[in-house]
Amino acid sequence: MNRPAPEASTADSEPRKRRRPAKSCEQCRQRKVRCDRNVPCGPCRRSRSSVDCSYRENLRSPSPVAIEQAPLHATQHSTSTMSPANHAVLETQPPTRPANATMSSVYRPDLRDTVHGIVCTQEPAASSQHGSVRQLQDRLQRLEAQLADSATGSDQSLERTLRDLCCKVQALEERLSSQSTHPTSGREPEREGHGRQEQAPIMPSTPLRLDAKVRKMKLFGPTHHVYTLEKLQMLGSLAGKDPQSAYPERKAELATLIKECRNLRKSVKKKQSLKSNDPVSDLRTSIPTRDVCDELVRCYMDTFEPVYRILHLPSFQTEYQRFWEEPPAKVTPFLVKLTLVLAIGTTFHPRRSKAGSEHDSQLVQSWIYAAQWWLTGPTERLTSSLEGIQAVCLLLLARQMGDLGPSIWLSPGSLLQAATAMGLHLDSARFPSLSPYMAEMRARLWTTVLELTIQCSLDTAVPLIIPASSDSNPPGNLNDKDLDPDMKQATTARPMSELTDSSIQLLLHESFPLRAEAVNLIHDRSKLTYTKAIQLGTKLRDVCQTLTIFFSSHTPSPTTPQHQQQSQHTNSDLHPAPFHHKFLDMILRRYILLLHLPFMREAPTNPQYHFSRKVCLESAMIIASYASTLTLPATTDLDAFARLLIAGRGSFRGPLSLELFSILGLEAITQLDESPPLPPASTATATATNPLAELARATRAPLIKTLQHIRGQIFQIIRLGTPSLKRCIVLSAMLAQIRAMETGESVEAAVGASLVLSLKECYAALQSFAATSHGDGESAAAMMTGATVGSSSGSPSGLAGLEFNADLDLDITSLFYASGLGDLGDLGF
Numbered sequence: 001m002n003r004p005a006p007e008a009s010t011a012d013s014e015p016r017k018r019r020r021p022a023k024s025c026e027q028c029r030q031r032k033v034r035c036d037r038n039v040p041c042g043p044c045r046r047s048r049s050s051v052d053c054s055y056r057e058n059l060r061s062p063s064p065v066a067i068e069q070a071p072l073h074a075t076q077h078s079t080s081t082m083s084p085a086n087h088a089v090l091e092t093q094p095p096t097r098p099a100n101a102t103m104s105s106v107y108r109p110d111l112r113d114t115v116h117g118i119v120c121t122q123e124p125a126a127s128s129q130h131g132s133v134r135q136l137q138d139r140l141q142r143l144e145a146q147l148a149d150s151a152t153g154s155d156q157s158l159e160r161t162l163r164d165l166c167c168k169v170q171a172l173e174e175r176l177s178s179q180s181t182h183p184t185s186g187r188e189p190e191r192e193g194h195g196r197q198e199q200a201p202i203m204p205s206t207p208l209r210l211d212a213k214v215r216k217m218k219l220f221g222p223t224h225h226v227y228t229l230e231k232l233q234m235l236g237s238l239a240g241k242d243p244q245s246a247y248p249e250r251k252a253e254l255a256t257l258i259k260e261c262r263n264l265r266k267s268v269k270k271k272q273s274l275k276s277n278d279p280v281s282d283l284r285t286s287i288p289t290r291d292v293c294d295e296l297v298r299c300y301m302d303t304f305e306p307v308y309r310i311l312h313l314p315s316f317q318t319e320y321q322r323f324w325e326e327p328p329a330k331v332t333p334f335l336v337k338l339t340l341v342l343a344i345g346t347t348f349h350p351r352r353s354k355a356g357s358e359h360d361s362q363l364v365q366s367w368i369y370a371a372q373w374w375l376t377g378p379t380e381r382l383t384s385s386l387e388g389i390q391a392v393c394l395l396l397l398a399r400q401m402g403d404l405g406p407s408i409w410l411s412p413g414s415l416l417q418a419a420t421a422m423g424l425h426l427d428s429a430r431f432p433s434l435s436p437y438m439a440e441m442r443a444r445l446w447t448t449v450l451e452l453t454i455q456c457s458l459d460t461a462v463p464l465i466i467p468a469s470s471d472s473n474p475p476g477n478l479n480d481k482d483l484d485p486d487m488k489q490a491t492t493a494r495p496m497s498e499l500t501d502s503s504i505q506l507l508l509h510e511s512f513p514l515r516a517e518a519v520n521l522i523h524d525r526s527k528l529t530y531t532k533a534i535q536l537g538t539k540l541r542d543v544c545q546t547l548t549i550f551f552s553s554h555t556p557s558p559t560t561p562q563h564q565q566q567s568q569h570t571n572s573d574l575h576p577a578p579f580h581h582k583f584l585d586m587i588l589r590r591y592i593l594l595l596h597l598p599f600m601r602e603a604p605t606n607p608q609y610h611f612s613r614k615v616c617l618e619s620a621m622i623i624a625s626y627a628s629t630l631t632l633p634a635t636t637d638l639d640a641f642a643r644l645l646i647a648g649r650g651s652f653r654g655p656l657s658l659e660l661f662s663i664l665g666l667e668a669i670t671q672l673d674e675s676p677p678l679p680p681a682s683t684a685t686a687t688a689t690n691p692l693a694e695l696a697r698a699t700r701a702p703l704i705k706t707l708q709h710i711r712g713q714i715f716q717i718i719r720l721g722t723p724s725l726k727r728c729i730v731l732s733a734m735l736a737q738i739r740a741m742e743t744g745e746s747v748e749a750a751v752g753a754s755l756v757l758s759l760k761e762c763y764a765a766l767q768s769f770a771a772t773s774h775g776d777g778e779s780a781a782a783m784m785t786g787a788t789v790g791s792s793s794g795s796p797s798g799l800a801g802l803e804f805n806a807d808l809d810l811d812i813t814s815l816f817y818a819s820g821l822g823d824l825g826d827l828g829f
Helices: 025-032 064-069 082-093 126-147 156-181 234-237 247-272 288-301 313-325 333-348 361-376 386-400 412-421 436-460 503-509 512-523 529-554 561-566 578-602 607-625 640-647 650-656 658-674 685-688 690-721 726-743 747-774 780-786 812-816
Strands: 054-058 104-107 209-212 218-219
Touching: 025 054, 025 218, 025 512, 025 658, 064 313, 104 386, 156 361, 156 685, 209 812, 247 747, 288 313, 288 333, 288 578, 288 640, 313 333, 333 361, 333 386, 333 561, 333 640, 386 412, 386 436, 386 685, 436 503, 436 650, 503 578, 512 578, 529 578, 529 607, 578 607, 578 640, 578 650, 578 658, 607 650, 607 658, 607 690, 640 650, 650 658, 658 690, 690 747, 726 747
Parallel strands: none
Antiparallel strands: 054 104, 209 218
């Protein structure tokens, strides 16, 4: 009798034709030992080496113990993606499997103590999920068949196992149904008994607005004040939709005032602008005398140079001396840098600033245009150097300090690309041929480029994009006299605790990673959670505290001999000053403000965000306190920071910016909304008999006083010849609304009357400046406005002489960029 050939023992071999199924495990059959058919079996458990105990599922019926302890690798996970339809199919259709298919129930010794034999693993593939369900149903069907064939009174463990398995199938079906109704992105739902971590609230993305016109297009980023102004109730009162509204009657008067202010504003700006196509025919002859230049250079060195390290002071001083000894015959890189330094220094000079008596805005603009021409004109090829980077950095600062303002065509983004093209973002150690002086200047300039770029990103809707390959190290803590262009050996950096010419730049740069993360979250609100805003804001507040400690320890009192010695320092020494403390603190607190601002706007309706409201009020009040030294019309005691606020544009306006005082106004109005309504009696009587009302009024008093001071200083700046009217008009309307809400009067009537009055005041201020700045009095003003001067009614003098089109759609609400309202964008406020 022929005996069959030995069969292969591997799991993937062809099905063996036997008269009876093999019941022993694969490992016992290979070792030819008796198997007790448990999972794991006794021989495998007692084996000296780690052995996996497995059975051939298609050739045997598992033992009761095997079913109870077999690990269900996929039944406790990865079921959330199955739909109810798939679940129904699995219930009604029995699973089919090819005859040669093989599945193994494997025991792993490392999972021997797993509770109930259940192992949770991550198998996201759909085939694994369906296979696990099929395996579970196969076991259930085999158990039912085995139970049906068994005699009465069979082993009770089989019945108990069957019940347990049925419960598992039922639980799986319930989980599949709930997962299909509430998808969890393929993640396993948390088990019962484990606390579910509460998800931090996420602020919805702010819908950005595009102010598109024929001559102007502007994208309002998430940091724009328009989103705060939307929360002010005066916007609705200006729409005039109420049937009893007085706005239509006032519309003609407002439109006339607006048009008159627009014409006068254009005349003032036209007179201040340079008319020549060639910026400066001879740049050398436009330079003031040596004494004046020394003062202007000193003003720049004492203010911006310690913060934005652009120049090497000994090298600049050497070229400066050579310039006066041997004036150049043509435009040189040094001459361009010198004119920009003079343009910035003019802002801080007591006599030649915007508030001084000798200010010449056309001369400053000519220097700026000459620098732009040198950078982008025929000599553009000569600017691809560190001197070109220095000139662009100075140019960006100079534009933000004068009448021109920032330009989107000449932005820090272009500077960043130019610096990256020159490799400033790479560590100088990669280039051994660089001299120590060149390596240090590269690091300084790259740090300055990053500061200008992140400032621009915060002011606009442009995300902060830093080259991924950037690995440049921060500059060393060195004095400028420690560096020399001809040095061969690098100088060891001084300890960070030692004060040097680079200390202030390094102090600001330490917080750059935090501020970069804050800017990215501000521009991508989908990633800005309340928890993250609190964490980043807390870290930035700690940085502000570090600033205070630094400046308190390195800024001596004016009465000390050390301060008297520092007051006579030369161009090679840069020392901390109160200006730097205010400027850096204003910069850092603005990040805190904008991080919490979206939550602060929702705080009145969601008390969960009350902490953001508190932080915004604190930061805004601290920034606003820096305007206390601005005491226009008096100009004798103005410090450098006050002069910056007068001439600065964008974020350099600080406490005088719309962004800041709109937050203070929103807080004051919110407090009024939260106060109980006033009784019909007079306000004074009601307040005197109501302690809570008196306390609320005392709480609002600092806010209102600060807003009134800011409004007064903005109006005085208009009188100095700055034709920027929007801030004064908006703040006047805001204060009118606050007063009306305090007294219980009509907000609409108060806001409308305030708008008329503020427009008349702004017109009179510009008219006075136009007359005095040209010396012809009324005749000069009449020539600029094209109208007849002289009116006894007190209204703007040129209104009667203007042609007014009644059909012209003029609406004061466009000053606030209120959606769906009229458009005054062409007025240029």
